[in-house]
Amino acid sequence: xxxxxxxxxxxxxxxxxxxxxxxxxxxxxxxxxxxxxxxxxxxxxxxxxxxxxxxxxxxxxxxxxxxxxxxxxxxxxxxxxxxxxxxxxxxxxxxxxxxxxxxxxxxxxxxxxxxxxxxxxxxxxxxxxxxxxxxxxxxxxxxxxxxxxxxxxxxxxxxxxxxxxxxxxxxxxxxxxxxxxxxxxxxxxxxxxxxxxxxxxxxxxxxxxxxxxxxxxxxxxxxxxxxxxxxxxxxxxxxxxxxxxxxxxxxxxxxxxxxxxxx
Amino acid sequence: xxxxxxxxxxxxxxxxxxxxxxxxxxxxxxxxxxxxxxxxxxxxxxxxxxxxxxxxxxxxxxxxxxxxxxxxxxxxxxxxxxxxxxxxxxxxxxxxxxxxxxxxxxxxxxxxxxxxxxxxxxxxxxxxxxxxxxxxxxxxxxxxxxxxxxxxxxxxxxxxxxxxx
Numbered sequence: 001x002x003x004x005x006x007x008x009x010x011x012x013x014x015x016x017x018x019x020x021x022x023x024x025x026x027x028x029x030x031x032x033x034x035x036x037x038x039x040x041x042x043x044x045x046x047x048x049x050x051x052x053x054x055x056x057x058x059x060x061x062x063x064x065x066x067x068x069x070x071x072x073x074x075x076x077x078x079x080x081x082x083x084x085x086x087x088x089x090x091x092x093x094x095x096x097x098x099x100x101x102x103x104x105x106x107x108x109x110x111x112x113x114x115x116x117x118x119x120x121x122x123x124x125x126x127x128x129x130x131x132x133x134x135x136x137x138x139x140x141x142x143x144x145x146x147x148x149x150x151x152x153x154x155x156x157x158x159x160x161x162x163x164x165x166x167x168x169x170x171x172x173x174x175x176x177x178x179x180x181x182x183x184x185x186x187x188x189x190x191x192x193x194x195x196x197x198x199x200x201x202x203x204x205x206x207x208x209x210x211x212x213x214x215x216x217x218x219x220x221x222x223x224x225x226x227x228x229x230x231x232x233x234x235x236x237x238x239x240x241x242x243x244x245x246x247x248x249x250x251x252x253x254x255x256x257x258x259x260x261x262x263x
Numbered sequence: 264x265x266x267x268x269x270x271x272x273x274x275x276x277x278x279x280x281x282x283x284x285x286x287x288x289x290x291x292x293x294x295x296x297x298x299x300x301x302x303x304x305x306x307x308x309x310x311x312x313x314x315x316x317x318x319x320x321x322x323x324x325x326x327x328x329x330x331x332x333x334x335x336x337x338x339x340x341x342x343x344x345x346x347x348x349x350x351x352x353x354x355x356x357x358x359x360x361x362x363x364x365x366x367x368x369x370x371x372x373x374x375x376x377x378x379x380x381x382x383x384x385x386x387x388x389x390x391x392x393x394x395x396x397x398x399x400x401x402x403x404x405x406x407x408x409x410x411x412x413x414x415x416x417x418x419x420x421x422x423x424x425x426x427x428x
Contacts, residue, residue, distance in 0.1 A: 008272020024277055031284050038295040045303050047310070060300045082293035090288065125271040130282045 005195055009124045010115035012108065022117060023124035030094055030121060063088060070229070071236040080235050083138065087131060088228035094121035095190060095220030098197075099213065122190040122223070125183070132183035135231040136175070142238040147245055155242075182230055189223045 009021035041056060049057060063085045068077045098120045106117040122128055144152045156172045158164040193216040200209040407416070 006272075007270050018276055018280075019274055021272065021277065024281070027281065027284070031288055034288055035291050038291050042295040042299050045299050047303065047307060056296075057300055057304060060297055061304055064297075064301070082289050082297055085297065086285075086289045086292045089292075090285075126273050126278050127281050127285075129273070130278055130285060134282070134285065 005198065007125075007191070009119055009126075012115065012117070021124065022115065022119045023121050023127065026097065026118060026121050027094075027124070027127060030090070030097065034090065034093070059089070060085070067232060070232050071239070076236075076239055080232065083134070084228045084232045084235075087135075087231060088224055091122060091131075091186070091224035091227055092221065095224055096217070097121065098194070099217060099220075120190050120194050122186055123194050125187045128183045128187040129179075131227070132179050135182065135234060136179050138231075139234045139238045140175075142235060146239055147242045151242060151245060178234065182227065186223050186227050189219050193219050 009023040011019045011021050012025055013020050041053070044053070046053060064077070064081055067081050067084060071077050071080055098118070103118045107114045108117050109115075140152075147155075156168045158168040193212075196212055197209060197216060200212050
């Protein structure tokens with residue numbers, strides 16, 4: 001029996017020409033669980049909560065309080081919360097699903113060979129990349145909205161002096177690095193966990209994989225947290241008004257005051 | 264680059280599908296999970312706040328009622344005392360009046376009785392006098408009948424006449 005480790009998710013079957021990979025398949029299942037859960041929750045909310053509702057409320061309000069503590073109270077937190085919280089809960093559940101015992105053993109024949117039916121959902125770089133891109137695009141949009149398009153482009157392309165030009169290029173690289181670091185952190189951790197578990201199971205099926213499984217649980221939770229918190233922090237940074245604009249505002253206020261005094 | 268994309272198994276169609284699904288997920292969770300939960304949390308918060316306020320209010324009201332009760336009791340007690348004092352005063356006066364009246368009445372009765380006694384006495388005295396006169400007369404008659412003869416009678420009559428003259 002050979003150990004088959006693939007960086008890419010394995011394709012289970014095709015709908016037309018659309019390849020359904022095992023991660024996509026499970027992504028849809030988790031997605032459906034979330035959607036149905038949300039609809040169920042909406043229709044079963046009671047003033048006096050049951051245990052399930054209590055748990056959900058605690059999770060959501062706890063997440064909201066945490067969001068508020070990072071980005072500040074009010075509209076900001078309200079706007080950013082759906083995205084960040086969904087990322088957290090979704091990644092968390094996706095990461096915890098592999099710990100359902102038994103599913104790792106199921107393989108199916110996809111026409112070319114045996115492929116495992118299950119693969120940790122976040123071990124699909126495509127999905128992680130999509131989420132990262134969502135974060136980065138959101139951050140860019142917020143930055144443009146806050147500081148204005150002119151200032152936004154000036155940050156990256158500045159021809160005033162060689163040093164500023166260089167810093168602008170560095171900023172640009174920084175933005176790209178953000179995408180890479182954010183996405184590969186999550187993907188790498190989960191994929192590594194998958195591989196590690198597979199290797200351990202292959203080498204020593206009993207007891208030895210257990211500590212790694214616990215480690216994997218920790219990683220699963222921490223990575224969900226890290227990904228969403230980093231998203232939150234990036235957005236929070238983007239919502240801060242840049243210094244140059246603040247200076248301009250102050251100048252404006254000062255001149256207004258001076259005019260007021262003269263009058 | 265292409266080999267990297269192949270190695271990671273990236274497919275644009277899957278990416279788009281995942282993005283759309285994720286967007287839907289965010290929307291659905293926002294609409295059907297976060298918003299209603301926040302709403303119900305807020306409602307519950309309001310309800311609890313209202314409940315606490317109400318209980319505070321009712322407690323206050325209870326305190327007010329208690330103090331009002333005490334006031335009323337004190338007032339009633341004061342009035343009762345006043346009434347008792349007044350009644351006592353009145354009773355004293357009335358007592359004096361009655362005593363005085365009784366004294367007066369008694370005096371009248373005593374006077375009456377005294378008068379009556381006096382008149383009885385007088386009457387009795389008169390009667391005794393009358394009886395005595397009769398008795399004396401009859402005794403005298405008897406004595407005179409037996410011991411006084413005509414001679415003596417004559418003498419006495421003459422003496423009386425003499426005396427009279």
